[in-house]
Amino acid sequence: MTKRCPICAAPAVRDHAPFCSRGCASRDLLRWLEEGYRLPGAPADPEMIDAAGAEGLDRRRDTD
Known part of the structure; x- marks a missing residue:
């Protein structure tokens, strides 16, 4: 069974798999x-999202 490109359904090529x-x-x-x-x-x-982003920045500063 030949794998198909998920974008255009053409046969997939190993160099660009799965495309x-x-x-x-x-x-x-x-x-x-x-x-x-x-x-x-x-x-x-x-x-x-803003709160999570600020917490992530604080953690990175602590590890530097």
């Missing part, structure tokens, strides 16, 4: 970067 070409691999990356792939769920609370 058929660099072009399809790039299109997939752009979808990730532009937030084209999303998981269903409630929207994130911006205040919680």
Whole structure:
């Protein structure tokens, strides 16, 4: 059974697996970067994100 490219369904190529070409691999990356792939769920609370980010910065300072 031949693996298929998840973007265009052409046969996958080992050098670009699981894609058929660099072009399809790039299109997939752009979808990730532009937030084209999303998981269903409630929207994130911006205040919680800011608080988590600040805590992460504090931890990094402690380890330096």
